[in-house]
Amino acid sequence: MEVTTCLPDYYRWTQYLFVKLFEAGLAYQKEAVVNWDPVDQTVLADEQVDESGRSWRSGAVVEQKLLTQWFIKTTNYAKSLLDALADLPEWYGVKAMQANWIGECTGCYFDFKLKLNGEETGETLSAYCSSPETVFGAAYLAILPSHRLLHGTSSVRTALENAHQPGKDSLTEVTAYNLFTGQDLPLVISQKQEFEGYLDTVIGVPDSREEDLCLARVLNLKWSTVLKNSQDGAQTLINSAEFSGLRREDAFDSITQKARQHGVGAVPVEDLPVTLPKLVSISGKGASPLESAHDWINCKCPRCNGSAKRETDTMDTFVDSAWYYFRYTDPHNTNSCLKVLLSNNDDGGVAVTCWESADHWLPVDVYIGGKEHAVMHLYYARFLSHFCRDQGFVAHREPFRKLLVQGLIKGQTFKLAKSGQYLKREEIDFTGKEPVSRSGDELEITFEKMSKSKHNGLDPQDVVQQYGLDTVRLYILYAAPPEQDILWNVKTDALPGVLRWQTRLWQLVTKLRGARSLGDVPNPSLLKKKEQTEARKIWENKNYVIQEVTNHFTEDFLFNAAISRLMGLTNTLTSATVRVLQHSVEFEEALAALILMTAPMAPHLASELWAGLSRVQNPLSSLLQEGDVLQQPWPKIDPEYLETPDFVELTVLVNNQGCGKVTVPVQVSKDLDKVQKLVLDSELGQTHLSERKVKRAILSPRTALINFLIDE
Incomplete structure (x- = not known):
C-alpha cells in the first residue's frame, strides 16, 4: 500500500479531520509567541528546535515571533490519553515520557470574551481551570506578565500596561465573559512568572485552592460558594445552574463534556479538498497570478453566501503523518479518509457510517520508529485515534498495539x-x-x-x-x-566475530555433505546408547532454540538474543561426534532449522547454505526440500517436546567435582544467569557455594549440567 501525503486525495481528508476538530471545539486560533524559522518562513514546534536553538530542518537560529495561529486543543483528551497508557505494554520508556508530557489531567479550558468598559473587544481568551466542576465559583482570570495581551497588538494592551505593577498581583479594568457560565470576571495580571510550567492563563476559584482564596481576598473580589459538604463526607455542587446537586466527581464529567466550543464557518466536507489556486502566467491569456490569488482568498462564505476570506494558514506535515495508519487500510477510497462511507442525507447534511471491515486491520500490530517521536508524532497519532473513536470512525482508541523503538x-x-x-x-x-x-x-x-x-x-x-x-x-x-x-567504533567493531559465525555455518553444511559422500548409507539404528543420548540433546536444543527465536522474532523483537541462540545451536552441532553427524536425523533437522531461522537476517548466505543442504546425499529428513530457503516453512516445535516434563534435573559441579542435582524449569534451563541464581538460592547452593566466591559458572549447551569455578 502507498499513500502520498502531498496529493489532494490525501490531504483532502486531513482537511476533513481538521473540520471535525473545529466542529468539536478542538481547533482554535489565538495570538502567541512562536518559534519562527527565518529561512523556511514557518512556525516550528518546540520538538523541532534542537538543543542549540536551531531549526531541525534548515539549521537556522530560531526566532521568537508573535503570530496569530491555529491550535489543536489536545488537552481535552489529556485524561483519556493518560488513562489509556495503563492498558499498553511497556514501550521502552515512551509511556513514562508521554505521561510526563501530558502531566496531571484534572482540568480543562474555558473560553472568555474580553471586555473593556463593558464593551466586547472582539478577542477571545482561553483559560485553564484545574477544577472545572467548580467553574461557577470563579472569582477572577489571571494572566502572566509575559502574556501576548501585554506585548502584542491587543486592543486592551494599554489598559493592561497601565494597571500592571511588576512584582504584584495587578487588578485591571479588563473583564472576561465566560461563554459557558455567562459570568463576567475581572482580569488580573499575576506576579508569577509561570503557571505550572506551560500555562499562560488560569481561572482563580477560591473554593478549590487556598492560593486562589488568598488572592481573591487581597483584591477584595466577589465570588459564589459552589461546594457543600454532605454528611457522608462527599462534596456536592451548589450555585452552579443545572449542575447544582451533583456530587463533585459526577459534576466534573458533566461540565467537561458540555464545556465545548461550537464554531461556525467551516468548509462543508463535501467541498473538500480546498486546493491552492492555479496561477496563470502573466504572458498567458486570462487572469493574472495576482488576480487569481486575490479571487481565491476573497471568496463567498460556504454557509451564508456572504463575503469571506479564505484561511491561508497550512497545517504542518506532522498532522498528515498523525493519521496515515488509517489511510493505509483503504488508500484508494475516494469517498472517505478511512474505512468510512460518506453519503448525503435528505436534509443536505453528511451522514457518517462505519464500514463493517473498518477495524479489520486496526489497531496496527507493530509500530516501528525512533524515540525522538515519543512526545510529538506518537502523541498526536494517539490523540487523533482517540478523537476518531469518539467520532464513531473506528472502534478502538489506541492506534498501535506494540511499539518497537529503534536506537541510533x-x-x-x-x-x-x-x-x-x-x-x-x-x-x-x-x-x-x-x-x-x-x-x-x-x-x-x-x-x-x-x-x-x-x-x-x-x-x-x-x-x-x-x-x-x-x-x-x-x-x-x-x-x-x-x-x-x-x-x-572503527577500531574495535565486532564485525569479524559475526563473520566467523557465518563461516562456521558454512563449515557445518560442508561437513555434513562430506560425511554423506563417503558411501556409507546413514542408519540411525547403528548409533550406540551414548550417541543416541547425544542426538537426543541435539533434538532438545533444536526445539528450545526454535521456541526462543520464534518468540524473539514475534514478541519482544530481541534479535540480538535470537542470534545468540542460533550461535548456541551452532556450537552444539559443531561439537557433534562423527557418527551422530553421519547417522542421525536429529543433526540434519537441527541444521535445517538453524539455516531457516538465519534466513530472515542473512538471506543471501542462508540461500547458499540451503542450496547445499537440500542436495545432501541420502537425506534422512523430509525437511530437506529443494527450492529457495525463503520458500520453506518456518521450523515447528516437535509436539513431543511440548509434552516433555516442565522441569529438568540439573547436575551441579563445583570445580569439576559433582555435588548433587537441582531441579529447574525447562524454559530457563539454557539461560546461564537464571540457572545460576536458581542453584545459588537452592539448599544445595547454600550448602556448597554460599561462603565461596564464584569466579565463573559454565552451563553445558548439550547436557543438563552447570559447573561452578570457585576460589579454594
Missing part, C-alpha cells in the same frame, strides 16, 4: 578539546592504542548521531564491500537490542 547507530566523533572543532578521519592517527590528533592537539572522543558536519558518518557501501551485506545486517542486529544505540 552513533559514529565515533573527534573534536579539538579547546575549540570544539570537529575533525575529519584523515586528521586522526589510528595507528596507536588510542586515536590521536595528527596536529598533536588534545582530542575529545565521543559517540554522536551521524552527521556530515561532525564528520562521523560512515558510507554503508564501504562496509558492505569489505564484509558483505549479510554480515553488516547481522552485526547491526547482534550488536544491541533494537531500542539501544550502537556505538560504531
Whole structure:
C-alpha cells in the first residue's frame, strides 16, 4: 500500500479531520509567541528546535515571533490519553515520557470574551481551570506578565500596561465573559512568572485552592460558594445552574463534556479538498497570478453566501503523518479518509457510517520508529485515534498495539578539546592504542548521531564491500537490542566475530555433505546408547532454540538474543561426534532449522547454505526440500517436546567435582544467569557455594549440567 501525503486525495481528508476538530471545539486560533524559522518562513514546534536553538530542518537560529495561529486543543483528551497508557505494554520508556508530557489531567479550558468598559473587544481568551466542576465559583482570570495581551497588538494592551505593577498581583479594568457560565470576571495580571510550567492563563476559584482564596481576598473580589459538604463526607455542587446537586466527581464529567466550543464557518466536507489556486502566467491569456490569488482568498462564505476570506494558514506535515495508519487500510477510497462511507442525507447534511471491515486491520500490530517521536508524532497519532473513536470512525482508541523503538547507530566523533572543532578521519592517527590528533592537539572522543558536519558518518557501501551485506545486517542486529544505540567504533567493531559465525555455518553444511559422500548409507539404528543420548540433546536444543527465536522474532523483537541462540545451536552441532553427524536425523533437522531461522537476517548466505543442504546425499529428513530457503516453512516445535516434563534435573559441579542435582524449569534451563541464581538460592547452593566466591559458572549447551569455578 502507498499513500502520498502531498496529493489532494490525501490531504483532502486531513482537511476533513481538521473540520471535525473545529466542529468539536478542538481547533482554535489565538495570538502567541512562536518559534519562527527565518529561512523556511514557518512556525516550528518546540520538538523541532534542537538543543542549540536551531531549526531541525534548515539549521537556522530560531526566532521568537508573535503570530496569530491555529491550535489543536489536545488537552481535552489529556485524561483519556493518560488513562489509556495503563492498558499498553511497556514501550521502552515512551509511556513514562508521554505521561510526563501530558502531566496531571484534572482540568480543562474555558473560553472568555474580553471586555473593556463593558464593551466586547472582539478577542477571545482561553483559560485553564484545574477544577472545572467548580467553574461557577470563579472569582477572577489571571494572566502572566509575559502574556501576548501585554506585548502584542491587543486592543486592551494599554489598559493592561497601565494597571500592571511588576512584582504584584495587578487588578485591571479588563473583564472576561465566560461563554459557558455567562459570568463576567475581572482580569488580573499575576506576579508569577509561570503557571505550572506551560500555562499562560488560569481561572482563580477560591473554593478549590487556598492560593486562589488568598488572592481573591487581597483584591477584595466577589465570588459564589459552589461546594457543600454532605454528611457522608462527599462534596456536592451548589450555585452552579443545572449542575447544582451533583456530587463533585459526577459534576466534573458533566461540565467537561458540555464545556465545548461550537464554531461556525467551516468548509462543508463535501467541498473538500480546498486546493491552492492555479496561477496563470502573466504572458498567458486570462487572469493574472495576482488576480487569481486575490479571487481565491476573497471568496463567498460556504454557509451564508456572504463575503469571506479564505484561511491561508497550512497545517504542518506532522498532522498528515498523525493519521496515515488509517489511510493505509483503504488508500484508494475516494469517498472517505478511512474505512468510512460518506453519503448525503435528505436534509443536505453528511451522514457518517462505519464500514463493517473498518477495524479489520486496526489497531496496527507493530509500530516501528525512533524515540525522538515519543512526545510529538506518537502523541498526536494517539490523540487523533482517540478523537476518531469518539467520532464513531473506528472502534478502538489506541492506534498501535506494540511499539518497537529503534536506537541510533552513533559514529565515533573527534573534536579539538579547546575549540570544539570537529575533525575529519584523515586528521586522526589510528595507528596507536588510542586515536590521536595528527596536529598533536588534545582530542575529545565521543559517540554522536551521524552527521556530515561532525564528520562521523560512515558510507554503508564501504562496509558492505569489505564484509558483505549479510554480515553488516547481522552485526547491526547482534550488536544491541533494537531500542539501544550502537556505538560504531572503527577500531574495535565486532564485525569479524559475526563473520566467523557465518563461516562456521558454512563449515557445518560442508561437513555434513562430506560425511554423506563417503558411501556409507546413514542408519540411525547403528548409533550406540551414548550417541543416541547425544542426538537426543541435539533434538532438545533444536526445539528450545526454535521456541526462543520464534518468540524473539514475534514478541519482544530481541534479535540480538535470537542470534545468540542460533550461535548456541551452532556450537552444539559443531561439537557433534562423527557418527551422530553421519547417522542421525536429529543433526540434519537441527541444521535445517538453524539455516531457516538465519534466513530472515542473512538471506543471501542462508540461500547458499540451503542450496547445499537440500542436495545432501541420502537425506534422512523430509525437511530437506529443494527450492529457495525463503520458500520453506518456518521450523515447528516437535509436539513431543511440548509434552516433555516442565522441569529438568540439573547436575551441579563445583570445580569439576559433582555435588548433587537441582531441579529447574525447562524454559530457563539454557539461560546461564537464571540457572545460576536458581542453584545459588537452592539448599544445595547454600550448602556448597554460599561462603565461596564464584569466579565463573559454565552451563553445558548439550547436557543438563552447570559447573561452578570457585576460589579454594
